[in-house]
Amino acid sequence: MSQLVPPHASNELKILALKGDELKIELKKSDAMTKLVCSSREFGDLIMLGIGGFTPLEGFMGKSDWLSVCKNMALENGTFWPIPITLSTDDEELKVGQEVAIVYEKNNEVIATMLISEKYSIDKELECNEVFKTNDINHPGVALVKAQGKYNIAGAVKVLSDGGFPKQYGDLYMTPSETRSYFKEKKWSTIAAFQTRNPMHRSHEYLAKIAIEICDGVMIHSTLGELKPGDIPADVRSKSISALIENYFVDNTVLQSGYPLDMRYAGPREALLHALFRQNYGCSHLIVGRDHAGVGDYYGPFDAHNIFDEIENELVTKPLKIDWTFWCEKCAGMSSMKTCPHEQKDRLMLSGSKLRHLLSENQEVPDNFSRPEVVEILRKHYSGIKDSDKVKVELKGHSAK
């Protein structure tokens, strides 16, 4: 029997969340600690550290790791890592050797404790240029780095919270240990992860089905992290994906689940991070489409494909590189730019804003663009949005993919 892929650079998942008595004691201890408020991105990173999604990291990165990751996509010890995982503060008082309690800005909950091993300042321009390939403040990932505090603080973390994800999302939220158990129970060893933060139309179904044709199964993996205005809420998205699975997928070939991380929109570098943490979840492949994890026009459509050629064997999890997909009338089927030789006019393509328009105006959406069962759920969602809000959603929605 074939095995699941191993966790990244480790024989086992590094789960930094405490449980039972250890958790109770640490929570009590945290009362007396200085509080450090973390952002949504840092919160998502902490929850990932807690569940082993960021194996083999033990906490937030120090300066040498930060620099090495920026410049060489590797920790100082050589372990592959494509994006800095850092925590920042403006607090001048915090000192090396001190223990802090990290609380989430949204709800003031103590998420983790950290023994500060290093406090350092960074060249934010360097980080942005290396990781995002731009310093443009209009890039949402750059904006987050630029909004960070003056100092980064590093150290091993003890995670004390599940971030509320199990309660909020129920079975949809699965940790790497849970997906690995699921795959083993199903006797799957080759699993492709399909990354999404949107409902799935036929083009996405096609991507997932290509993966199923050649793997044991597919994991449709949605971000449950921070959404942007105009995004479909997670419950509507999940319900529409369930409707697709029920009507158009074979039983026991697909798992829908969610993960707690925010998008950084780092394009190619983030595609690598997406593959890395999917390896921790037990996936042998990551579907990488056109402009994966990109935003605006910052990245070429195949940058996220090509970057995998630079790393070759650093990850066990491999990309399934697939081009833009669509229905083509002359092909009489789903195709991509790589498999359809016909003309633009033969292809059924709708932009996100065109689709939102059709849905909210109660106009017909072609079956070959989206399954009727999916359209029905989205239509209900849009009919529940007040007219005044619709406009806001339209204006605020930008072209992040």
Place this chain on the structure above:
Amino acid sequence: MSQLVPPHASNELKILALKGDELKIELKKSDAMTKLVCSSREFGDLIMLGIGGFTPLEGFMGKSDWLSVCKNMALENGTFWPIPITLSTDDEELKVGQEVAIVYEKNNEVIATMLISEKYSIDKELECNEVFKTNDINHPGVALVKAQGKYNIAGAVKVLSDGGFPKQYGDLYMTPSETRSYFKEKKWSTIAAFQTRNPMHRSHEYLAKIAIEICDGVMIHSTLGELKPGDIPADVRSKSISALIENYFVDNTVLQSGYPLDMRYAGPREALLHALFRQNYGCSHLIVGRDHAGVGDYYGPFDAHNIFDEIENELVTKPLKIDWTFWCEKCAGMSSMKTCPHEQKDRLMLSGSKLRHLLSENQEVPDNFSRPEVVEILRKHYSGIKDSDKVKVELKGHSAK
């Protein structure tokens, strides 16, 4: 830039065909040698040895390699090899140390010379049970082994003929050196081979396109070896495949070519041989469908998938394991048993004999089963067959896949 897969167990192709003066001299020498008549299967094997398709073999196998291949799928030195490559004779006079000229039974041409290093008898039942998993004389591969001479003779070969393939098939016939050059010129490094001895309908187009979605290109690789009664002749098959490529594939994503080997119908073991020699042709993947290289009911539908799990890293070339494919009306697209959850009645499936019937009776073939451009060519072929022959073709055609 990624590289092509290396030849099997060797840094370079082992090309056993002589050229230029060496060829002339050996041809002259062969006049004086004892002649040994070879079968179509042995002829195909010799041509493959000549062009490096059977790298790293240097000739026909001796007894210890034969036994080790039967029992352990490896030469005595441990090199992976799934099917014996042997030459047989009834000639009592032939002796170790003697040089023989091997002539093809069909045309008496000298194909190769061989210095006999070993003469041995084999347990044919053992070979058949190990390789074909049956001793049934109705199995076409078993029948060939049973029809072999009393002795196997082994030795390094010098190949003196191209078998007439370049002349008969022109550009369609490509050697492993030629396909490797082609792939390099196109800058492809991941290539899936699609094995066929039949025209391609939509189900086969779908298999090839799944491969193109995730690889740089696909090589549609037809056997140019011995055909069976009822098979579509190579020129008609090739023309119909060209029509499909011209109308339904993107330029520079597909190469159609042919190879000189006969089918053995050894199912799973032959799937491994198919992957092995595709590695020599430079392909990183082999599409392995349901009952690949099977015949009748001798093998389970997924035996040829599962056997790849037993060898894991013996071959660099990996299988793309795909289930039975078809058009499904409810999916409104091509699907497989793994991706279509609907009922039999929603699926468009025609047997080979049903299709032959529709074509020869000039009845309509559904577009979603076969492209009209392909159907037109096949229809012309069938309309050229006399009514009396049609019956013969029907009766003789058996269920080999």
